[in-house]
Structures are given as C-alpha cells and as structure tokens.
Amino acid sequence: MTQAKERISRRGVDKFAQRREQLAESALQALAELGYARTSLREIAQKSDFSHGVLHYYFADKVELLTYSVRKFEEVCVTRYDDVVAEAHTAEELERGFGAAMAATLRTDAVMHRLWYDLRNQSLFEESFRADVLEIDDRRQAMIWRVVERYAELADAVPQVSEAVAYATFDGLFQQFLVRHLAGRETAADELGEAVPRVVKQLFCTA
Amino acid sequence: MTQAKERISRRGVDKFAQRREQLAESALQALAELGYARTSLREIAQKSDFSHGVLHYYFADKVELLTYSVRKFEEVCVTRYDDVVAEAHTAEELERGFGAAMAATLRTDAVMHRLWYDLRNQSLFEESFRADVLEIDDRRQAMIWRVVERYAELADAVPQVSEAVAYATFDGLFQQFLVRHLAGRETAADELGEAVPRVVKQLFCTA
DNA sequence: GATTTTCTTGGACAGTTGTCAAGGAATTTC
DNA sequence: GAAATTCCTTGACAACTGTCCAAGAAAATC
Numbered sequence: 001m002t003q004a005k006e007r008i009s010r011r012g013v014d015k016f017a018q019r020r021e022q023l024a025e026s027a028l029q030a031l032a033e034l035g036y037a038r039t040s041l042r043e044i045a046q047k048s049d050f051s052h053g054v055l056h057y058y059f060a061d062k063v064e065l066l067t068y069s070v071r072k073f074e075e076v077c078v079t080r081y082d083d084v085v086a087e088a089h090t091a092e093e094l095e096r097g098f099g100a101a102m103a104a105t106l107r108t109d110a111v112m113h114r115l116w117y118d119l120r121n122q123s124l125f126e127e128s129f130r131a132d133v134l135e136i137d138d139r140r141q142a143m144i145w146r147v148v149e150r151y152a153e154l155a156d157a158v159p160q161v162s163e164a165v166a167y168a169t170f171d172g173l174f175q176q177f178l179v180r181h182l183a184g185r186e187t188a189a190d191e192l193g194e195a196v197p198r199v200v201k202q203l204f205c206t207a
Numbered sequence: 208m209t210q211a212k213e214r215i216s217r218r219g220v221d222k223f224a225q226r227r228e229q230l231a232e233s234a235l236q237a238l239a240e241l242g243y244a245r246t247s248l249r250e251i252a253q254k255s256d257f258s259h260g261v262l263h264y265y266f267a268d269k270v271e272l273l274t275y276s277v278r279k280f281e282e283v284c285v286t287r288y289d290d291v292v293a294e295a296h297t298a299e300e301l302e303r304g305f306g307a308a309m310a311a312t313l314r315t316d317a318v319m320h321r322l323w324y325d326l327r328n329q330s331l332f333e334e335s336f337r338a339d340v341l342e343i344d345d346r347r348q349a350m351i352w353r354v355v356e357r358y359a360e361l362a363d364a365v366p367q368v369s370e371a372v373a374y375a376t377f378d379g380l381f382q383q384f385l386v387r388h389l390a391g392r393e394t395a396a397d398e399l400g401e402a403v404p405r406v407v408k409q410l411f412c413t414a
Numbered sequence: 415g416a417t418t419t420t421c422t423t424g425g426a427c428a429g430t431t432g433t434c435a436a437g438g439a440a441t442t443t444c
Numbered sequence: 445g446a447a448a449t450t451c452c453t454t455g456a457c458a459a460c461t462g463t464c465c466a467a468g469a470a471a472a473t474c
Contacts, residue, residue, distance in 0.1 A: 124389050125242035205367075
C-alpha cells in the first residue's frame with residue numbers, strides 16, 4: 001500500500017496501477033475460462049507474462065486481486081445498451097435494437113457473462129465480493145431501466161412494472177438463453193433476439 | 208458397482224442405497240452452506256456421522272457423489288408449486304397463492320436455492336453436471352408452465368409469452384430477490400410476493 | 415460360536431493451493 | 445558508471461485436496 005504510493009510519486013506515472021490493471025485482465029481471462037472454483041493464482045499468472053510470485057507484489061492477497069478484477073469487470077458490463085438507447089428514434093427501432101444487442105452479446109461475450117453469474121453467485125456465499133457485486137447489479141438494473149424509460153418516451157406509454165422487475169425479467173431471460181447457448185443450442189441467440197421485443201411490448205401492455 | 212448389487216441381493220433390503228441417500232443428504236447440506244467452490248469431501252463427511260474414507264466406499268469419486276446429490280436435489284425442486292395449482296379455484300386465488308408460495312420459498316429455502324443457482328452455473332463450466340442440470344431446469348420450466356396453463360383456464364385467457372420466456376421471467380424474478388434477501392434486505396420476500404401476481408397478470412395482458 | 419462377508423476407520427499418498435521471502439534483474443537516480 | 449530503488453523469479457512452506465489402502469469393527473452366515 002505505502003510502497004505503491006511511494007513508487008507512484010517517484011516514477012511519476014502510475015506504472016504500478018497499470019500493472020494491476022494488466023494482471024486483473026489476466027485474472028478475468030482465467031476466471032471466464034475456468035470459473036471461480038477452478039481459478040488459482042498460478043493459473044492467472046500463466047495467462048499473464050509473469051510468474052506466480054508477482055501477484056503478491058501488486059496485490060495483498062487473492063481476495064484483493066479478485067475484488068479488483070470484479071470492479072474492472074464492471075466497465076464492460078454496465079453501459080452495454082446505451083448506444084441502442086441513444087440511436088433509436090422509434091419505439092419499434094428500440095425494441096429491435098435492444099433484442100439484437102442482447103443477441104449479439106450472447107453470441108460474442110457468453111463466457112464473460114457466465115463469469116458474471118458465477119461471481120454474483122459467489123457473493124451469496126462469500127462476504128468479500130458482496131458489496132461490489134451488488135453495486136454492479138444496481139448499475140445493470142439502471143442500464144435496463146434506461147432502455148425502458150426511453151421506450152416509454154418513444155411509445156408514449158407507461159411501464160407496467162417496477163425497475164427491479166424489469167431488470168429481473170431481462171436478466172432472467174438472458175441467463176436462460178445463456179444456459180441454452182453454452183449447452184450447444186445454436187439457435188439460442190436468435191431466439192433471444194426474437195423474444196426480447198415481445199417482452200418489451202408486454203411490459204407496457206395495459207388491460 | 209458390482210459390489211453394490213451383490214450386497215443388495217445378499218442382505219435383502221437396499222441398505223447400500225440408503226447410505227448413498229444419507230451421504231448425498233450430507234453433501235447437499237455442505238454445498239448449501241459453503242457453495243460448490245468450498246465444499247470438500249472431508250467437509251461433507253463431517254456433516255455426516257462418518258469419516259471421510261467412507262465416501263469412496265459408496266461412491267466411485269467426488270463427481271459421482273455430487274451428481275447423485277444434484278439428482279436428489281431435484282425432488283425438492285420441481286414440484287414446489289403444484290399444490291397451489293391444485294387448490295386454486297379462481298385466477299386471483301392462483302395469483303396470490305403463487306406469489307405467497309414463492310415468497311415462502313424465499314424465506315425458508317434461500318440457501319438451497321442459492322445452491323441450485325450455483326450448481327446451474329457450475330454446469331456452464333463443467334461438463335459433468337450439465338445433463339442433470341439441464342434436465343432439472345426443464346422440469347422447473349414445466350412446473351412454472353403448469354401454473355401458467357392453470358391460470359389460463361381459470362381466467363379464460365391466453366398466455367402471451369412462450370414457455371421458456373415465462374420460466375425465465377419467474378426464475379429471474381426469484382433470483383433477483385434471492386440476492387437481495389441474502390444480502391440482508393428483510394422486505395425482499397414480501398416484495399417478491401407482491402410482484403408475482405402483477406407479473407402473472409402482465410403475461411396475459413393483450414393490447 | 416466360528417467364519418465369512420460387509421462396513422468403517424484412520425492414515426498415507428501425491429498433487430495443488432495461497433502465501434511469503436531471498437536473491438537476482440532491471441531501472442532509476444545521482 | 446556507481447548506488448539505490450524498483451521489479452520479478454524462483455523455490456520453499458504449511459495447509460488442504462481427492463484418492464486409495466490396510467486393518468480393525470460390525471454384522472451376517474453357517
């Protein structure tokens with residue numbers, strides 16, 4: 001800790017922080033591939049260009065490394081659909097765009113989301129990640145809600161469910177098709193892309 | 208394997224199978240408490256009345272024990288809401304009953320469901336459980352669909368979403384409130400109980 | 415009650431894990 | 445270029461893991 005700051009002030013730039021970033025990246029790579037239960041420090045080091053000893057130079061212990069990695073993971077995770085929101089000009093466009101974006105996410109980043117669900121679950125057993133995971137989950141919820149609110153504007157309608165329920169719905173949907181997708185069902189992404197617009201409509205449906 | 212069957216034919220009753228059941232029970236206890244990543248055979252043995260060596264007398268290896276346990280887990284998991292379906296005589300009764308049942312499940316069996324989500328996630332990394340997990344997931348989906356179909360009868364309405372989407376919705380809902388519940392939010396179960404009936408209605412809402 | 419079979423224990427094994435420290439590279443500082 | 449500092453490797457450690465086995469306890473069989 002104190003070492004770190006001394007180094008920063010000495011060498012000028014934050015080379016220390018940069019290495020942490022780099023090692024966290026390797027950690028995420030290993031975690032996404034192997035899952036939390038099977039990821040060891042030596043495995044992480046092997047994904048990087050360094051030996052296993054270096055991890056304790058940049059991180060106090062495994063928990064700090066993983067916590068840092070989880071936080072880093074957030075960046076990729078919580079702004080994913082903001083472009084779709086910004087670019088859509090009609091309700092229908094937003095529906096389709098949202099569905100397509102989720103399908104694309106499923107296709108290209110399946111292993112990273114598998115990791116996300118793994119970490120969220122670990123936080124139910126282990127106190128250490130809980131705060132970070134809950135924060136990421138809140139931001140994901142907010143991200144979904146931005147889509148819903150924009151749709152409300154464009155369709156001039158009122159969402160019939162709460163923020164939490166909207167998030168639960170789309171998250172559940174994604175997770176469900178993730179399971180299918182990773183189990184080898186090739187049509188999973190397409191199915192998700194088709195299901196999403198219908199669910200969006202349904203959330204605004206009034207009797 | 209062959210040993211097992213010889214014993215059964217000799218001693219008459221299935222004492223062998225009984226012990227397997229008993230040890231699987233201890234395994235589930237340990238898994239629910241600690242999570243997959245932190246559950247060792249010695250930990251499981253400690254939950255039972257036996258020493259760690261006995262596990263390899265009744266199971267070939269750890270994978271077989273865990274697979275057997277996962278299958279056993281299924282029993283509790285896939286018929287949970289059938290009573291509600293059987294007893295409800297009006298659509299509104301079913302709505303409320305379903306919500307109350309999910310809330311009760313969240314209150315009393317949170318750790319077991321934490322385990323379920325953990326195992327389902329493990330199956331995304333490890334081939335060995337995948338088939339069993341997918342089968343349980345299918346049965347859970349069918350269980351939810353029985354609720355939906357019964358509601359359709361009682362309300363004389365048509366569900367506006369597919370079986371998969373209906374399951375994803377309620378499963379996502381439950382999981383979301385499970386996270387909150389285990390994080391210490393005391394109102395989580397009540398909130399879930401209130402959210403469910405509204406979501407049920409929404410699934411049948413036609414524009 | 416003796417013998418055979420079934421069951422259970424406890425210890426040993428080889429491998430893996432997180433952690434740490436000594437020493438050597440590499441780099442900066444003067 | 446010498447000295448000081450920062451960075452990284454290597455090997456060691458104790459604890460833990462799944463697995464296996466010898467030997468004794470318990471039970472069934474005769």
